[in-house]
Amino acid sequence: MRVLDLDTPALVVDLDRVEGNLARMAHRAAAAGLALRPHTKTHKTPQLARRQAEHGAAGLTVAKLGEAEVMVGAGFRDIFIANQIVGAQKVARLVALTRQAEISVGVDSLEVAEPLSAAFAQEGRRLAVLIEVDVGLGRCGVAPEAAEELAARVHALSGLTLAGFFCYPGQVYGARDAKEMEAIAAEEGRVMGELAERVAAFAGPGLRVSGGSSPTARHYRPGGGLTEIRPGTYVFNDRMQVARGAAEPEDCALTVLATVVSTPGPGRAILDAGSKALGTDPVPGWPGQGMLKEDNRAVVARVNEEHGFLDLSAASRSLRVGDKVEVIPNHCCFVTNLFDEMAAVRAGEVVEMWPVLARGRMQ
Numbered sequence: 001m002r003v004l005d006l007d008t009p010a011l012v013v014d015l016d017r018v019e020g021n022l023a024r025m026a027h028r029a030a031a032a033g034l035a036l037r038p039h040t041k042t043h044k045t046p047q048l049a050r051r052q053a054e055h056g057a058a059g060l061t062v063a064k065l066g067e068a069e070v071m072v073g074a075g076f077r078d079i080f081i082a083n084q085i086v087g088a089q090k091v092a093r094l095v096a097l098t099r100q101a102e103i104s105v106g107v108d109s110l111e112v113a114e115p116l117s118a119a120f121a122q123e124g125r126r127l128a129v130l131i132e133v134d135v136g137l138g139r140c141g142v143a144p145e146a147a148e149e150l151a152a153r154v155h156a157l158s159g160l161t162l163a164g165f166f167c168y169p170g171q172v173y174g175a176r177d178a179k180e181m182e183a184i185a186a187e188e189g190r191v192m193g194e195l196a197e198r199v200a201a202f203a204g205p206g207l208r209v210s211g212g213s214s215p216t217a218r219h220y221r222p223g224g225g226l227t228e229i230r231p232g233t234y235v236f237n238d239r240m241q242v243a244r245g246a247a248e249p250e251d252c253a254l255t256v257l258a259t260v261v262s263t264p265g266p267g268r269a270i271l272d273a274g275s276k277a278l279g280t281d282p283v284p285g286w287p288g289q290g291m292l293k294e295d296n297r298a299v300v301a302r303v304n305e306e307h308g309f310l311d312l313s314a315a316s317r318s319l320r321v322g323d324k325v326e327v328i329p330n331h332c333c334f335v336t337n338l339f340d341e342m343a344a345v346r347a348g349e350v351v352e353m354w355p356v357l358a359r360g361r362m363q
Contacts, residue, residue: 001350003257003343004324009277010257011339011356012326015346017253018048018235022055025217025234030056032220032229037061037080037210039232042333044358045342046074048235059102061230065090066361069097074357077101080130080210082166082230084112084140090363091119094127104128104163108142113154121159128163129154130208133195135188137170144191151199162199164208164227165192172215174284178245185219193225215246238332239291243283249296255326256290256335257343258308260319269319271300271308271327278303278327279334286330293326300327 003012029036035058040049049060049071059078062068068079078101085094085105094116097103107113107129120127131151134141142150147165155162169188175181188211196209212220212229214237220226233240236254237247258273278289278300288299289308298315300308308327312318319325329335336342337359344352 003345003348003350006257006343006350008257008259008324009273011336011342012255012257013048013236013342013344013354014253014255015344015351017251018051021234021237021247021251021253022051025231026055028217028220029229031222032224033222034212034220034226035228037228037230038235039063039082039230040067040071040358042232042235042336044070044336044356044361045354046071046076046357047344047352047354049074049076052235058228061232062358064362065093065097066363067358068103069093070358070361072097072101079103080166080230081105082132082168082210084108084132085116086112088115091115095119095123098125098127102128104130106130106132106140106166107154108132108140109150110153113157113160117157117159119159123159126159126161128161130164130166130210131162133165133167133192135167135169135191135211136184137168139168139170141167144195147195148198152202155203162203162207164210165195165199166208166210166230167192168230169211169213169216172213173240173244175215175244178219181215181244182219185216186224188216189220189225191225196225214241215244218246233332236332236336239286239328239330240281240283242328243286249291249293249328252293252328254332254335255293255328257324257326260310260321260323260325261307263319263321267311267313267315269310269312271310271325272306273308273327274303274306276305277335277338278308278329279331279338281331281334283330288330290327290329293328296328298325
Protein backbone atom coordinates (compact mmCIF):
# COMPACT_ATOMS: atom_id res chain seq x y z
CA MET A 1 0.00 0.00 0.00
CA ARG A 2 1.20 3.51 -0.79
CA VAL A 3 0.89 6.07 1.98
CA LEU A 4 -1.61 8.05 -0.12
CA ASP A 5 -3.87 4.98 -0.19
CA LEU A 6 -4.49 5.25 3.56
CA ASP A 7 -7.84 6.51 4.73
CA THR A 8 -7.65 9.80 6.59
CA PRO A 9 -6.90 11.18 9.08
CA ALA A 10 -4.02 8.73 9.55
CA LEU A 11 -0.88 8.79 11.68
CA VAL A 12 2.23 8.25 9.53
CA VAL A 13 5.82 7.57 10.61
CA ASP A 14 8.70 7.94 8.15
CA LEU A 15 11.16 5.21 9.16
CA ASP A 16 14.13 6.72 7.33
CA ARG A 17 13.71 9.95 9.29
CA VAL A 18 13.20 8.06 12.55
CA GLU A 19 16.42 6.14 12.05
CA GLY A 20 18.31 9.36 11.36
CA ASN A 21 16.92 10.89 14.54
CA LEU A 22 17.84 7.83 16.62
CA ALA A 23 21.39 7.77 15.28
CA ARG A 24 21.94 11.48 15.95
CA MET A 25 20.73 11.28 19.54
CA ALA A 26 22.78 8.16 20.23
CA HIS A 27 25.85 10.00 18.95
CA ARG A 28 25.13 13.08 21.07
CA ALA A 29 24.71 11.04 24.24
CA ALA A 30 27.87 9.03 23.60
CA ALA A 31 29.89 12.16 22.81
CA ALA A 32 28.84 13.67 26.16
CA GLY A 33 29.54 10.44 28.05
CA LEU A 34 25.89 10.02 28.96
CA ALA A 35 23.64 6.97 29.10
CA LEU A 36 20.52 7.33 26.96
CA ARG A 37 17.19 6.40 28.55
CA PRO A 38 14.62 7.65 26.02
CA HIS A 39 11.17 8.73 27.12
CA THR A 40 8.60 6.54 25.39
CA LYS A 41 5.65 8.82 26.19
CA THR A 42 6.31 10.32 22.76
CA HIS A 43 5.62 7.20 20.70
CA LYS A 44 3.92 4.78 23.16
CA THR A 45 4.84 1.95 20.79
CA PRO A 46 7.05 -1.11 21.53
CA GLN A 47 8.31 -1.32 17.94
CA LEU A 48 9.91 2.09 18.29
CA ALA A 49 11.24 1.32 21.77
CA ARG A 50 13.02 -1.69 20.26
CA ARG A 51 14.65 0.55 17.68
CA GLN A 52 15.81 2.84 20.46
CA ALA A 53 17.30 -0.16 22.27
CA GLU A 54 19.08 -1.15 19.07
CA HIS A 55 20.63 2.32 19.04
CA GLY A 56 22.13 1.83 22.49
CA ALA A 57 19.44 2.88 24.94
CA ALA A 58 20.40 1.83 28.46
CA GLY A 59 16.73 1.46 29.42
CA LEU A 60 13.41 3.18 28.90
CA THR A 61 11.59 6.04 30.56
CA VAL A 62 7.80 6.21 30.83
CA ALA A 63 5.43 8.79 32.27
CA LYS A 64 2.82 6.52 33.83
CA LEU A 65 2.55 3.13 35.49
CA GLY A 66 0.20 1.98 32.72
CA GLU A 67 2.86 2.76 30.11
CA ALA A 68 5.38 0.77 32.12
CA GLU A 69 3.01 -2.21 32.17
CA VAL A 70 2.75 -2.05 28.37
CA MET A 71 6.53 -1.96 27.91
CA VAL A 72 7.14 -4.77 30.40
CA GLY A 73 4.50 -6.79 28.57
CA ALA A 74 6.46 -6.19 25.37
CA GLY A 75 9.62 -7.64 26.92
CA PHE A 76 11.50 -4.60 28.26
CA ARG A 77 13.12 -5.11 31.64
CA ASP A 78 14.74 -1.81 32.72
CA ILE A 79 12.20 0.99 33.06
CA PHE A 80 12.16 4.29 34.93
CA ILE A 81 8.77 5.79 35.74
CA ALA A 82 9.63 9.49 35.82
CA ASN A 83 6.69 10.37 37.99
CA GLN A 84 5.27 9.97 41.48
CA ILE A 85 3.27 6.81 42.22
CA VAL A 86 0.50 7.74 44.65
CA GLY A 87 -2.47 5.73 45.94
CA ALA A 88 -2.95 2.19 47.21
CA GLN A 89 -4.15 0.81 43.86
CA LYS A 90 -1.13 2.08 41.99
CA VAL A 91 1.30 0.98 44.69
CA ALA A 92 -0.11 -2.56 44.52
CA ARG A 93 0.30 -2.59 40.72
CA LEU A 94 3.84 -1.31 41.08
CA VAL A 95 4.74 -4.07 43.53
CA ALA A 96 3.39 -6.65 41.08
CA LEU A 97 5.25 -5.10 38.15
CA THR A 98 8.59 -5.16 39.97
CA ARG A 99 8.32 -8.96 40.15
CA GLN A 100 8.69 -8.99 36.37
CA ALA A 101 11.20 -6.24 35.65
CA GLU A 102 13.70 -3.78 37.12
CA ILE A 103 11.60 -0.71 37.82
CA SER A 104 12.68 2.60 39.33
CA VAL A 105 10.35 5.48 40.16
CA GLY A 106 10.44 9.13 41.14
CA VAL A 107 9.66 10.65 44.53
CA ASP A 108 9.75 14.27 45.66
CA SER A 109 8.46 14.03 49.24
CA LEU A 110 8.18 11.68 52.19
CA GLU A 111 4.43 11.59 51.59
CA VAL A 112 5.18 9.83 48.31
CA ALA A 113 8.15 7.80 49.56
CA GLU A 114 6.82 6.34 52.81
CA PRO A 115 3.89 4.32 51.37
CA LEU A 116 6.23 2.87 48.77
CA SER A 117 8.71 1.93 51.46
CA ALA A 118 6.04 0.27 53.57
CA ALA A 119 4.73 -1.79 50.65
CA PHE A 120 8.16 -3.04 49.60
CA ALA A 121 9.39 -3.62 53.16
CA GLN A 122 6.37 -5.85 53.68
CA GLU A 123 7.54 -7.84 50.65
CA GLY A 124 11.08 -8.04 52.02
CA ARG A 125 12.34 -6.13 48.99
CA ARG A 126 13.57 -2.66 48.09
CA LEU A 127 12.39 -0.32 45.36
CA ALA A 128 14.90 1.89 43.54
CA VAL A 129 13.84 5.54 43.68
CA LEU A 130 15.21 8.76 42.24
CA ILE A 131 14.44 12.05 43.94
CA GLU A 132 12.96 14.63 41.60
CA VAL A 133 14.60 18.04 41.75
CA ASP A 134 13.02 21.22 40.39
CA VAL A 135 15.73 22.94 38.34
CA GLY A 136 13.51 25.75 37.11
CA LEU A 137 10.34 24.39 35.49
CA GLY A 138 8.19 24.88 38.59
CA ARG A 139 6.30 21.60 38.28
CA CYS A 140 6.99 18.61 40.55
CA GLY A 141 10.27 18.26 42.36
CA VAL A 142 11.94 19.35 45.56
CA ALA A 143 13.98 22.55 45.58
CA PRO A 144 17.71 21.91 45.11
CA GLU A 145 18.52 23.31 48.55
CA ALA A 146 16.10 20.85 50.20
CA ALA A 147 17.04 17.80 48.13
CA GLU A 148 19.96 16.65 50.29
CA GLU A 149 17.85 16.45 53.44
CA LEU A 150 15.10 14.56 51.61
CA ALA A 151 17.72 12.19 50.19
CA ALA A 152 18.99 11.39 53.68
CA ARG A 153 15.51 10.61 54.93
CA VAL A 154 14.65 8.48 51.87
CA HIS A 155 17.98 6.66 52.22
CA ALA A 156 16.95 5.65 55.75
CA LEU A 157 13.67 4.04 54.67
CA SER A 158 13.80 0.25 54.85
CA GLY A 159 11.85 -0.51 51.67
CA LEU A 160 13.66 1.88 49.35
CA THR A 161 17.07 2.22 47.73
CA LEU A 162 18.18 5.72 46.86
CA ALA A 163 19.29 5.27 43.25
CA GLY A 164 19.89 8.91 42.38
CA PHE A 165 18.24 12.15 41.30
CA PHE A 166 16.31 13.29 38.26
CA CYS A 167 15.03 16.52 36.81
CA TYR A 168 13.38 17.93 33.72
CA PRO A 169 14.64 21.29 32.39
CA GLY A 170 11.36 22.07 30.64
CA GLN A 171 11.95 25.81 30.96
CA VAL A 172 14.20 25.38 27.91
CA TYR A 173 11.07 25.72 25.77
CA GLY A 174 10.99 29.37 26.76
CA ALA A 175 14.61 29.97 25.76
CA ARG A 176 15.16 32.69 23.18
CA ASP A 177 18.20 31.25 21.43
CA ALA A 178 20.82 28.48 21.44
CA LYS A 179 23.06 30.38 23.86
CA GLU A 180 20.28 30.47 26.43
CA MET A 181 19.55 26.77 25.89
CA GLU A 182 23.21 25.97 26.44
CA ALA A 183 23.18 27.97 29.68
CA ILE A 184 20.09 26.07 30.91
CA ALA A 185 21.77 22.73 30.14
CA ALA A 186 24.98 23.76 31.90
CA GLU A 187 23.16 24.97 35.01
CA GLU A 188 21.05 21.81 35.13
CA GLY A 189 24.18 19.67 35.12
CA ARG A 190 25.96 21.81 37.69
CA VAL A 191 23.08 21.76 40.19
CA MET A 192 22.42 18.06 39.81
CA GLY A 193 26.07 17.00 39.75
CA GLU A 194 26.95 18.96 42.87
CA LEU A 195 23.95 17.52 44.69
CA ALA A 196 24.97 13.95 43.79
CA GLU A 197 28.52 14.61 45.02
CA ARG A 198 27.28 15.80 48.40
CA VAL A 199 24.86 12.92 48.85
CA ALA A 200 27.51 10.36 47.89
CA ALA A 201 28.97 10.93 51.37
CA PHE A 202 26.17 8.81 52.87
CA ALA A 203 24.53 7.12 49.88
CA GLY A 204 27.74 6.00 48.19
CA PRO A 205 29.10 6.59 44.69
CA GLY A 206 27.49 5.61 41.40
CA LEU A 207 24.22 7.47 41.81
CA ARG A 208 22.20 8.05 38.66
CA VAL A 209 21.90 11.73 37.80
CA SER A 210 19.19 11.86 35.20
CA GLY A 211 18.02 14.86 33.22
CA GLY A 212 17.71 16.18 29.75
CA SER A 213 15.22 17.01 27.07
CA SER A 214 15.27 16.96 23.29
CA PRO A 215 16.20 20.68 22.95
CA THR A 216 19.02 20.53 25.54
CA ALA A 217 20.48 17.23 24.30
CA ARG A 218 22.89 18.84 21.86
CA HIS A 219 24.30 21.13 24.56
CA TYR A 220 25.63 18.60 27.09
CA ARG A 221 29.38 18.12 27.49
CA PRO A 222 31.51 15.42 29.16
CA GLY A 223 31.78 15.92 32.90
CA GLY A 224 28.80 18.23 32.99
CA GLY A 225 27.21 16.63 36.04
CA LEU A 226 24.57 14.31 34.57
CA THR A 227 25.02 10.58 34.02
CA GLU A 228 22.00 9.98 31.77
CA ILE A 229 19.46 11.86 29.65
CA ARG A 230 15.82 11.12 28.90
CA PRO A 231 14.84 12.88 25.65
CA GLY A 232 11.57 11.79 24.07
CA THR A 233 10.38 14.03 21.24
CA TYR A 234 13.60 13.53 19.24
CA VAL A 235 12.38 10.18 17.91
CA PHE A 236 9.84 12.04 15.73
CA ASN A 237 10.54 15.77 16.16
CA ASP A 238 7.76 18.25 15.46
CA ARG A 239 7.05 21.88 14.70
CA MET A 240 7.87 22.86 18.28
CA GLN A 241 11.35 21.34 17.99
CA VAL A 242 11.88 23.14 14.68
CA ALA A 243 10.86 26.43 16.28
CA ARG A 244 13.34 25.86 19.12
CA GLY A 245 16.17 25.08 16.67
CA ALA A 246 16.43 21.50 17.93
CA ALA A 247 15.48 20.00 14.56
CA GLU A 248 15.01 20.85 10.91
CA PRO A 249 11.73 20.26 9.06
CA GLU A 250 13.47 17.39 7.25
CA ASP A 251 13.97 15.67 10.64
CA CYS A 252 10.23 15.54 11.38
CA ALA A 253 9.22 11.89 11.08
CA LEU A 254 5.62 11.99 12.34
CA THR A 255 2.82 13.42 10.21
CA VAL A 256 -0.93 13.30 10.04
CA LEU A 257 -2.18 12.38 6.59
CA ALA A 258 -5.28 14.43 5.81
CA THR A 259 -7.65 14.96 2.89
CA VAL A 260 -8.77 18.28 1.43
CA VAL A 261 -12.56 18.26 1.78
CA SER A 262 -13.27 21.85 0.73
CA THR A 263 -11.61 24.79 -1.04
CA PRO A 264 -13.98 27.62 -0.06
CA GLY A 265 -11.85 30.51 -1.30
CA PRO A 266 -8.50 31.61 -2.73
CA GLY A 267 -5.55 30.55 -0.59
CA ARG A 268 -7.71 28.38 1.63
CA ALA A 269 -8.39 24.69 2.02
CA ILE A 270 -10.23 22.69 4.68
CA LEU A 271 -8.81 19.37 5.88
CA ASP A 272 -10.58 16.44 7.49
CA ALA A 273 -8.09 16.62 10.40
CA GLY A 274 -8.94 18.97 13.24
CA SER A 275 -8.10 19.13 16.93
CA LYS A 276 -9.01 15.45 17.40
CA ALA A 277 -6.17 14.54 15.03
CA LEU A 278 -3.68 17.44 15.34
CA GLY A 279 -4.08 18.47 18.97
CA THR A 280 -4.24 22.01 20.28
CA ASP A 281 -0.80 22.70 21.75
CA PRO A 282 0.58 26.05 20.54
CA VAL A 283 4.14 26.81 19.45
CA PRO A 284 5.23 30.03 21.19
CA GLY A 285 5.89 32.67 18.57
CA TRP A 286 4.57 30.58 15.67
CA PRO A 287 0.96 30.75 14.47
CA GLY A 288 -1.21 27.75 13.74
CA GLN A 289 -1.48 24.06 14.58
CA GLY A 290 0.88 22.51 12.03
CA MET A 291 2.60 22.87 8.69
CA LEU A 292 2.64 20.78 5.55
CA LYS A 293 5.50 18.36 5.05
CA GLU A 294 5.34 19.13 1.34
CA ASP A 295 5.54 22.90 1.85
CA ASN A 296 6.34 24.34 5.30
CA ARG A 297 4.86 27.71 4.28
CA ALA A 298 1.40 26.13 4.15
CA VAL A 299 0.11 26.34 7.72
CA VAL A 300 -2.91 24.90 9.49
CA ALA A 301 -4.00 28.29 10.77
CA ARG A 302 -6.63 26.97 13.18
CA VAL A 303 -8.66 23.89 13.99
CA ASN A 304 -12.15 22.87 14.97
CA GLU A 305 -12.78 19.39 16.29
CA GLU A 306 -13.02 17.75 12.84
CA HIS A 307 -11.59 20.39 10.49
CA GLY A 308 -8.23 22.00 9.87
CA PHE A 309 -8.17 25.45 8.25
CA LEU A 310 -5.21 25.42 5.88
CA ASP A 311 -3.72 28.79 4.93
CA LEU A 312 -2.17 28.51 1.46
CA SER A 313 -1.53 32.21 0.94
CA ALA A 314 2.26 31.71 1.04
CA ALA A 315 2.28 28.17 -0.38
CA SER A 316 3.97 27.13 -3.59
CA ARG A 317 0.94 25.27 -4.95
CA SER A 318 -2.81 25.15 -4.77
CA LEU A 319 -4.89 22.20 -3.62
CA ARG A 320 -8.10 20.62 -4.86
CA VAL A 321 -10.82 18.65 -3.14
CA GLY A 322 -9.62 15.06 -2.75
CA ASP A 323 -5.91 15.90 -2.52
CA LYS A 324 -4.05 14.33 0.40
CA VAL A 325 -1.38 16.14 2.40
CA GLU A 326 0.87 15.34 5.36
CA VAL A 327 0.76 17.75 8.30
CA ILE A 328 3.72 18.09 10.67
CA PRO A 329 1.98 18.72 14.01
CA ASN A 330 3.01 21.22 16.65
CA HIS A 331 3.51 18.60 19.36
CA CYS A 332 3.98 14.98 18.36
CA CYS A 333 3.53 13.52 21.87
CA PHE A 334 0.01 14.94 22.02
CA VAL A 335 -0.87 13.65 18.55
CA THR A 336 0.37 10.08 19.07
CA ASN A 337 -2.07 9.68 21.94
CA LEU A 338 -4.99 10.51 19.59
CA PHE A 339 -4.57 7.50 17.28
CA ASP A 340 -5.04 3.76 17.73
CA GLU A 341 -2.36 2.87 15.18
CA MET A 342 0.40 4.36 13.09
CA ALA A 343 1.53 3.52 9.57
CA ALA A 344 5.27 2.83 9.39
CA VAL A 345 6.36 4.08 5.97
CA ARG A 346 9.53 3.83 3.93
CA ALA A 347 9.96 5.67 0.61
CA GLY A 348 6.21 6.27 0.42
CA GLU A 349 5.29 2.60 0.98
CA VAL A 350 3.46 1.38 4.09
CA VAL A 351 5.61 -1.46 5.44
CA GLU A 352 3.73 -2.14 8.70
CA MET A 353 0.82 -0.94 10.79
CA TRP A 354 1.74 -0.58 14.47
CA PRO A 355 -0.80 -0.37 17.30
CA VAL A 356 -0.15 2.50 19.72
CA LEU A 357 -0.35 0.11 22.65
CA ALA A 358 0.27 2.64 25.44
CA ARG A 359 -2.25 5.12 24.10
CA GLY A 360 -4.55 6.29 26.87
CA ARG A 361 -2.62 4.42 29.58
CA MET A 362 -2.86 7.40 31.91
CA GLN A 363 -3.32 5.53 35.20
